[in-house]
Amino acid sequence: xAGITQSPRHKVTETGTPVTLRCHxxxxxxxxxxxxxxxxxxxxxxxxxYGVKDTDKGEVSDGYSVSRSKTExxxxxxxxxxxxxxxxxxxxxxxxxxxxxxxxGEGSRLTVL
Amino acid sequence: xxxxxxxxxxxxxxxxxxxxxNCSFTDSAIYNLQxxxxxxxxxxxxxxxxxxxxxxxxxxxxxxxxxKSSGRSTLYIAASQPGDSATYLCAVHGATAGNKLTxxxxxRVLVKP
Numbered sequence: 001x002a003g004i005t006q007s008p009r010h011k012v013t014e015t016g017t018p019v020t021l022r023c024h025x026x027x028x029x030x031x032x033x034x035x036x037x038x039x040x041x042x043x044x045x046x047x048x049x050y051g052v053k054d055t056d057k058g059e060v061s062d063g064y065s066v067s068r069s070k071t072e073x074x075x076x077x078x079x080x081x082x083x084x085x086x087x088x089x090x091x092x093x094x095x096x097x098x099x100x101x102x103x104x105g106e107g108s109r110l111t112v113l
Numbered sequence: 114x115x116x117x118x119x120x121x122x123x124x125x126x127x128x129x130x131x132x133x134x135n136c137s138f139t140d141s142a143i144y145n146l147q148x149x150x151x152x153x154x155x156x157x158x159x160x161x162x163x164x165x166x167x168x169x170x171x172x173x174x175x176x177x178x179x180x181k182s183s184g185r186s187t188l189y190i191a192a193s194q195p196g197d198s199a200t201y202l203c204a205v206h207g208a209t210a211g212n213k214l215t216x217x218x219x220x221r222v223l224v225k226p
Binding site for chain 2: 033042043045048058090092097099101102103104105106107
């Protein structure tokens with residue numbers, strides 16, 4: 001299994017509070033991704049990173065920000081959580097964004113009350 | 114815009130029967146196609162990656178074919194077992210999605226003993 005650790009695995013928070021999810025990899029892969037998975041919508045890309053301090057938006061980036069200060073860590077921040085951000089969040093990594101195989105973490109289940 | 118469809122959404126077969134899972138995509142300009150397995154409450158596990166230049170890829174009881182011209186991929190699982198019960202997702206890497214993955218909705222498989 002690819003060395004990807006997501007934390008926390010489960011979190012319940014209230015509307016308006018900030019939340020940070022962490023993805024840590026031990027594979028030294030260049031590319032890292034944050035997805036959310038929702039019933040009826042499948043997997044949707046939030047943000048991705050193609051190197052330290054290099055990030056870009058995905059298709060559902062509103063309300064989310066990311067940071068990558070080290071190769072191994074990719075943080076996803078919800079500045080002010082809303083109920084629509086209740087979801088399961090997955091981190092993924094790949095060596096190459098175009099032809100590389102994607103490997104996923106176990107997911108972080110976030111509930112915003 | 115690339116769209117990926119998996120039909121049927123759910124499938125139930127008796128143990129020992131071969132599984133045939135379908136994936137179709139609208140834009141044939143893809144770099145590769147990846148099949149994943151997802152168990153309830155878990156992350157996605159990569160099963161097979163087929164490059165656009167390949168017609169098929171095999172791993173153990175799994176065989177995936179790719180027909181770019183018709184926009185189709187099929188995942189075959191030989192001699193199904195109850196442990197094969199899971200949701201199977203396909204995803205394509207293509208230029209029309211900014212080189213990022215577009216996922217299908219998945220097929221939920223139940224293999225009955």
